[in-house]
Amino acid sequence: MGMDVAPEVLGSSAAVLDAARRASVDYADRAAVNTDRSGFVPQSLPDGVVFAESVEDVVQAVKLAAAHKVPLVPRGAGTGLAAASSASAGEVVLDLSRMNRILSIDPVEQIAVVEPGVLNAHLNAAVAEHGLFYAPDPASTAICSIGGNIATNAGGMRCAKYGVTRESVLGLRVVLADGRELRTGRDTIKGVTGYDLNALMIGSEGTLGVVVEATLRLRPLPIATATVAAFFPDVAAAAAAASAVIAARLQPSVLELVDGPTLAAIDAALGTNYRSRGGAFLLAQTDGFGAHLEMDVLVNAIEPFTAELQRAADTAEAEALLTARREAIPSLEKMGRVSIGDIGVPRGRLAEAVTGLADISRRTGVRIFTIAHAADGNLHPIIVVDPQESVTEGPAKAALGEMFRLAQSLGGTLTGEHGVGLLKRDWLRDELGDVSLEVQHAIRRALDPQGILNPGKAI
Amino acid sequence: MGMDVAPEVLGSSAAVLDAARRASVDYADRAAVNTDRSGFVPQSLPDGVVFAESVEDVVQAVKLAAAHKVPLVPRGAGTGLAAASSASAGEVVLDLSRMNRILSIDPVEQIAVVEPGVLNAHLNAAVAEHGLFYAPDPASTAICSIGGNIATNAGGMRCAKYGVTRESVLGLRVVLADGRELRTGRDTIKGVTGYDLNALMIGSEGTLGVVVEATLRLRPLPIATATVAAFFPDVAAAAAAASAVIAARLQPSVLELVDGPTLAAIDAALGTNYRSRGGAFLLAQTDGFGAHLEMDVLVNAIEPFTAELQRAADTAEAEALLTARREAIPSLEKMGRVSIGDIGVPRGRLAEAVTGLADISRRTGVRIFTIAHAADGNLHPIIVVDPQESVTEGPAKAALGEMFRLAQSLGGTLTGEHGVGLLKRDWLRDELGDVSLEVQHAIRRALDPQGILNPGKAI
Numbered sequence: 001m002g003m004d005v006a007p008e009v010l011g012s013s014a015a016v017l018d019a020a021r022r023a024s025v026d027y028a029d030r031a032a033v034n035t036d037r038s039g040f041v042p043q044s045l046p047d048g049v050v051f052a053e054s055v056e057d058v059v060q061a062v063k064l065a066a067a068h069k070v071p072l073v074p075r076g077a078g079t080g081l082a083a084a085s086s087a088s089a090g091e092v093v094l095d096l097s098r099m100n101r102i103l104s105i106d107p108v109e110q111i112a113v114v115e116p117g118v119l120n121a122h123l124n125a126a127v128a129e130h131g132l133f134y135a136p137d138p139a140s141t142a143i144c145s146i147g148g149n150i151a152t153n154a155g156g157m158r159c160a161k162y163g164v165t166r167e168s169v170l171g172l173r174v175v176l177a178d179g180r181e182l183r184t185g186r187d188t189i190k191g192v193t194g195y196d197l198n199a200l201m202i203g204s205e206g207t208l209g210v211v212v213e214a215t216l217r218l219r220p221l222p223i224a225t226a227t228v229a230a231f232f233p234d235v236a237a238a239a240a241a242a243s244a245v246i247a248a249r250l251q252p253s254v255l256e257l258v259d260g261p262t263l264a265a266i267d268a269a270l271g272t273n274y275r276s277r278g279g280a281f282l283l284a285q286t287d288g289f290g291a292h293l294e295m296d297v298l299v300n301a302i303e304p305f306t307a308e309l310q311r312a313a314d315t316a317e318a319e320a321l322l323t324a325r326r327e328a329i330p331s332l333e334k335m336g337r338v339s340i341g342d343i344g345v346p347r348g349r350l351a352e353a354v355t356g357l358a359d360i361s362r363r364t365g366v367r368i369f370t371i372a373h374a375a376d377g378n379l380h381p382i383i384v385v386d387p388q389e390s391v392t393e394g395p396a397k398a399a400l401g402e403m404f405r406l407a408q409s410l411g412g413t414l415t416g417e418h419g420v421g422l423l424k425r426d427w428l429r430d431e432l433g434d435v436s437l438e439v440q441h442a443i444r445r446a447l448d449p450q451g452i453l454n455p456g457k458a459i
Numbered sequence: 460m461g462m463d464v465a466p467e468v469l470g471s472s473a474a475v476l477d478a479a480r481r482a483s484v485d486y487a488d489r490a491a492v493n494t495d496r497s498g499f500v501p502q503s504l505p506d507g508v509v510f511a512e513s514v515e516d517v518v519q520a521v522k523l524a525a526a527h528k529v530p531l532v533p534r535g536a537g538t539g540l541a542a543a544s545s546a547s548a549g550e551v552v553l554d555l556s557r558m559n560r561i562l563s564i565d566p567v568e569q570i571a572v573v574e575p576g577v578l579n580a581h582l583n584a585a586v587a588e589h590g591l592f593y594a595p596d597p598a599s600t601a602i603c604s605i606g607g608n609i610a611t612n613a614g615g616m617r618c619a620k621y622g623v624t625r626e627s628v629l630g631l632r633v634v635l636a637d638g639r640e641l642r643t644g645r646d647t648i649k650g651v652t653g654y655d656l657n658a659l660m661i662g663s664e665g666t667l668g669v670v671v672e673a674t675l676r677l678r679p680l681p682i683a684t685a686t687v688a689a690f691f692p693d694v695a696a697a698a699a700a701a702s703a704v705i706a707a708r709l710q711p712s713v714l715e716l717v718d719g720p721t722l723a724a725i726d727a728a729l730g731t732n733y734r735s736r737g738g739a740f741l742l743a744q745t746d747g748f749g750a751h752l753e754m755d756v757l758v759n760a761i762e763p764f765t766a767e768l769q770r771a772a773d774t775a776e777a778e779a780l781l782t783a784r785r786e787a788i789p790s791l792e793k794m795g796r797v798s799i800g801d802i803g804v805p806r807g808r809l810a811e812a813v814t815g816l817a818d819i820s821r822r823t824g825v826r827i828f829t830i831a832h833a834a835d836g837n838l839h840p841i842i843v844v845d846p847q848e849s850v851t852e853g854p855a856k857a858a859l860g861e862m863f864r865l866a867q868s869l870g871g872t873l874t875g876e877h878g879v880g881l882l883k884r885d886w887l888r889d890e891l892g893d894v895s896l897e898v899q900h901a902i903r904r905a906l907d908p909q910g911i912l913n914p915g916k917a918i
Contacts, residue, residue, distance in 0.1 A: 108705075108706065108807045109805050109806060109807055110705075131708060152651065153651045153655070155649055159649070163622075164649060166655070166658070167622065167626065176894070176898070180894050181894060182894045182895055182898060183892060183894075183895060184895070186803075186871075186872050187805055187870050187871075188803040188804060188805060188835075188836055188837075188870075188871050188872050188875070189803070189835045189836060189837075190614055190618070190803050190832075190835045190836075190837050190872075190875040190876055191803050191872040191874065191875055192611065192612045192662045192874050192875065192876055192877070192878050192879070193872055193873050193874055193879060193887060193891055194879070194887065194891050194895060194896070194899050194917070194918050195659055195663055195667070195899050195902060195903075195917075195918065196625070196655075196658045196659055196661065196662055196663075197895065197898060197899070199625070199655045199658030199659065200654055200655055200658065200659050200902075202655065203651045203655055204654055204655075208654070220708030220709075220710070221708075223708075246569075249590065249680075249682075250679075251679070251747075286748075288710075288747060288748070288749050288753075289747070289748070289749020289750075289752040289753040289756075290747050290748020290749030290750070290752070291748075291749070293749065294747075294748040297748075344645075344647040344649050344650050345647060346568050346646055346647055347567075347568060348567045348568055373649075375648075376647075376648040376649045377647055377648060377649075378647075378648070378649050411646050411647075412645075413645050413647050413649075413650040413652055414652050415650065415651050415652055416647070416649040416650055416651065417649055417651055419651050420651070420652060420653070424652075428652060428653065431652050432642075432652055432653050433642060435635070435639050435640060435641045435642075436641055436642060436643070436653060436656065437653070439635070439641060439656060439905075439906065440653050440654050440656070442905040442906065443654060443659075443902055443905055443906075445905065446898075446901040446902055446904065446905040447898065447902075458653070458654075459653050459654065
């Protein structure tokens, strides 16, 4: 290990960092891994980082951590939005970003086997050559890792039709808290031998095991897609149009809502002029053999609510529209410090949720921008504060709490796809109840009795 | 309780059956619940049956069983195929078939809330009035319960496109082994608070908790379907055609393979003449806005292999073809005692699996009939023996063991959708390995330390 920190300061961590392969205690390395994109910044830095390059590196690090009772924080690309991979003094970060190889692509079985550090967009570029795609597509696709997607059960735009990460992961290779290797799932599409440990690991934020390899289900690229951008006088009209799409029994592959203030932020960042065309925006895509027919019906359903409709003439025009949506969060990040909410509500209550968010903004004085995966009822209300202000204390935290209560009052959830991490633990009991939390802690104790893996996160 | 059995014979069970509401120790009741449709018949009868009519009945029975350390065997409609609900002396059956109310249907959110005893076909009939369907459709749809579907993570014909039971269950209300009530999942499409206890419960065969209520995801009935029956010279040609469908990157909602001997059995039972038209049969259905276009491409893909093609002109003709497939197992049951295999293989290896099954039949002298969910690589090789012979001992058991080794040698699984129960435990360790089984037992101990719920099953 490096020499920036005296071993006696580190306590038990020193023994781990001393013995582990590819460990560093350099200040720059530690500072680079103590937080994510949640806006939460721990008061201290972790004691060190292990840069795993192989399963053996992971096994060694976990065994050392277990032997010395040192908390280990698994980390992918650091793009999490719930502080699930943030780390502080007394903890060692297990960085998996160097395990970034695509191990195999089987175009016949439509399966890929990857290491956890592979970036989502890199995988999609590689499988596109075979006419396939990996469905989960977080807006951060260009910079987020498959391992992180698995840790949070990440979603994205396409999960309206194709499901979230859980629906695209067939099997996992996992290092448990005592260093044993576990295989979950299988290589076949279906299978029910034993309990669904695969689903249990997905979304567990690294608290039950460290994912070191994943077998992923790919899907054929659609034979056709149809894309429409619709502009509305206000966000309530856009939400009503989204509900009309669901009521018309359609299954768009993408149905994204963006409110007016966010459109203005996108325009400022990209030099576009979306905001001038309406006070809210709905981006819809259909795919498959009936893509254009289904889009005709979709357009009929939303037309009564729209101010303007733009049907993409080709892939380039469609891609430009998708890019605008993907750039929403980066555009807002240019305006200040952001905290990205992630509430889910029953789909028919989207308009109530949008109205409720405006109320919260008024009451708390906090600026809230809203984008939503409308077909799933999954909203991302984004709080933006001045760069020197905190998003995890004061009015921003109060607004976050009110958002959760709003979701709860509408029969919804605290987090649709970003996870709990450290950021949302305060509201977890209200949603899950005592029995569920007790059961979850019992499972965690059964798998990690010493609490070595990412303690304090997720549950 | 009734008086067929003296309390002193029952030991601890007497205390449970004495105190539980709606308990019976009548011979007829006990004889009616000791086995399922697996062909496995326990040597003795359970001590009694509790016929639960409410959540309170279940809680009371579980608490009594826990207090007296009596094993409780949850039971739905008794249509299981792996002896997961078979019960013997020393055990009490918790029969949930009277909890058969559809509690609500929300056509806007496309959600239904049901009790576990609701039959799959009853639910589908009720939601069809709203233009919706519940996707999982085991061949036993007319007689199997939603609770049993959840216990086994059941599949069916439509899961080629719509996924298995896990993909259609949003939330559960579960009574744990100590009588506490747990809620898993949620009412929204997406949600990632805490571990995925919902998926953990699904497929756990009643060993982790008793499902007393389920919130189910419904889907819009497709706007169009296209159905084709194709006949082939032999089963190898049919398997090659199925592989060609996958290779053509199509997504049929149904792709069912039936071999020649099974066609003959169907003909004998239904008075049809399928066997005269070919030595194997493939039933394909596409749905959605592009159903007919996609079917054109599918027909092109399989035509080189076919002897005859029948494109259904209307819904009635399509339904007749689906019925023939659904009647395959009942038709074989008329020929003798059956044991229904359930192996899964990678989709591209379907033809090898079919050939391997023919080899097993030759080597063991056991008659094997084969039907398959071809799009998932999920085969049901069906062993038929004379009524007086056993399907769980002797040559039939040897053939079952060889089937599993065949699946394993092709990179597949012991069970695609029927579950493990008692029937497949002998081969479980070979598939899952020691670490996975240890983890599963650790989870079971964490949730049910006394081993009250369905001991000896599933894992």
